[in-house]
Amino acid sequence: MTALRTLVVVLGDQLDRQSSAFDGFDPTCDAVWMAEVAEESSHVWSAKQRIALFLAAMRHFAAALRSDGIPLHYTRLDGPESATSLAAELRATIARLNPQRLVMRAPGDWRVYQSIRQVAADAGLTLEVREDRQFFGTVREFAAHAKGRKTLRLEYFYRELRQRHDVLMHEGKPIGGQWNFDAENRAAFGPHGPGALPPPPRFEPDAITREVIEFVDKRFADHPGTLARFAWPVTRAQALEALERFVSQRLPHFGRYQDAMWPGEPWLYHSLLSSSMNLGLLGAQEVVRAAEAAFHAGLAPLQSVEGFVRQILGWREYVRGIYWTRMPAYLELNELDAQEPLPDWYWTGATDMACLHDAITQTLAHGYAHHIQRLMVTGLYALMLGVQPKQVHAWYLAVYVDAVEWVELPNTLGMSQYADGGVMGSKPYIATGKYIERMGGQHCAGCRYDPALREGDSACPFTTLYWDFLLRHEARLVKNPRMALQVKNLARLDAAQRRAVTERAQALRTQPNQPR
Ligand SMILES: Cc1cc2nc3c(=O)[nH]c(=O)nc-3n(C[C@H](O)[C@H](O)[C@H](O)COP(=O)(O)OP(=O)(O)OC[C@H]3O[C@@H](n4cnc5c(N)ncnc54)[C@H](O)[C@@H]3O)c2cc1C
Ligand code: SF4
DSSP states (O other): OOOOOOEHHHHHOOOTTTTTTTTTTOOEEEEEEEEEEEEEHTTTTTTTTHHHHHHHHHHHHHHHHHHHOOOEEEEEEEEOOOOOSHHHHHHHHHHOOSSSSSEEEOOSHHHHHHHHHHHHHHHTTTEEEEOOTTTTSSSHHHHHHHTTTTOOOHHHHHHHHHHHOSSSTTTTEEGGGSOOOOSSSOOOOOOOOOOOOOOOOOOOOHHHHHHHHHHHHHHHHSSOOOOTOOOOOSSSHHHHHHHHHIIIIIHHHTTTTTTOOOOOOOOOOOOOOOOHHHTTOOHHHHHHHHHHHHTTTTSSSSSHHHHHIIIIIIIIHHHHHHHHTTGGGOOOOOTOOOBOOOGGGGGTOOOOHHHHHHHHHHHHSSSOOOHHHIIIIIIHHHHHHHHHHHHHHHHHHHHHHOOHHHHHIEEEEEEEEISSSSSSSSOOOOOOHHHHHHHHHTTGGSSBTTTTOOTTTOOOOOOHHHHHHHHHHHHHHHHHHHHHHHHHHGOOOHHHHHHHHHHHHHHHSSSOOOOO
């Protein structure tokens, strides 16, 4: 038997046959290692949809490798020797196979990277970490961009990447004469709602996925959510179909309704592509190029395509840079010294606040909520309530099918909770219930609270907490020019009104909420 030259480590979010980890792969002397381990579903609490998606996608990828004749060492979670951690399983495999070196694509997760490095070092093996080609840029490029800047802002980084990669550019200038169309991307649906929406692609579970669903339902029975409606893409072919369906059916309206919400409508015009990209089934470049091609073919307006491109070429690359240049210290940040526990009903949706009930129940049913629901409903409430950022982070990492730490953490700790003190965004995103009323269609009409009220039993908790947040952080916020106007409005509140706000906010923190 030939000695094993290279053991290629493939993690659950690296399911890409074109990955740099396979460069120079020789099936006669190299092999692939993959492992399902309990630690990845339980080091943080993880919802059933998320566990099932990872396992189903990994098993489909493994089946494709085998049918291509790639030697594969794969440990199943339901197998006889299932390991408790990636490190333990990799150690055991190295001891058994005695490879000359390890090769892998740069991991997404800091914790996982440290543990694999440690295993390689303990075994005296070289670990070759190769660039992740599914992104436009590299972490090194981001670090170079960040160097010497007092503050980081998405906009400048995004412009640099558009120029460097020639995306929506013409003769060195942005197509349409401006870099972004934000102002045109904030429409709500109006009183009659979104009307008929293009249905999202559903991928009926095949035998492999059905087996995973059955297993997850049993082994992780007490984890949040349900699998009754599991329909996420689990193969590259399905992810490509989802991309094609999005570009042809929903991209034309994506930009305009990017921030809108509507009760009972989880998908609207969103792409639902984050999980496929984060698993490695799709690369950011092909997704952006497909959207750009739709614009050039006259199939989607510039404002929609630019809005979509900005999310991926802009935000997605930007948060990756922040994560990898700031970890591990980033995880510990708590700029506002928020110490409240996360309310229990975040895990069940049992709250009488209609917008939160809707966002959380859909999250538990599908493992999905779109960006504005995450930022301006669940995230906003936790921020203004004063929940400890690590607990908010644990929730977001658990409940979404696209949740992987490198993208979830900066979005949660930074963008949503302002726990990084302004690295991700220049100010805390805070708003009253009126914002949700404006963007959320009929949520408020069906709610027992009134978004216009700040005090009293019918006051919208968002509105009360908004004023309470300003009061609690007035000294800090007054120094932020982008918050000046909001802080100035505090002068409208007399002492009795301030006291009423503080007391009601405190009651919201101490009383369990009433289920709907
Ligand atoms: C508190 C919070 C937590 C989040 N956690 C995650 C997470 O764990 N994983 C994740 O992929 N996204 C996360 N996001 C970003 C964003 O909400 C999701 O990417 C998006 O909702 C996924 O749905 P979609 O594919 O339909 O996206 P679309 O609305 O169709 O957007 C297109 C794509 O742009 C990318 N994108 C959009 N916004 C962001 C962003 N802020 N940061 C990075 N990429 C972005 C995604 O890849 C997405 O698929 C989080 C946002 C917030 C506010
Ligand atoms: S009134 Fe307040 S709690 Fe109720 S749906 Fe509107 S914003 Fe949400």
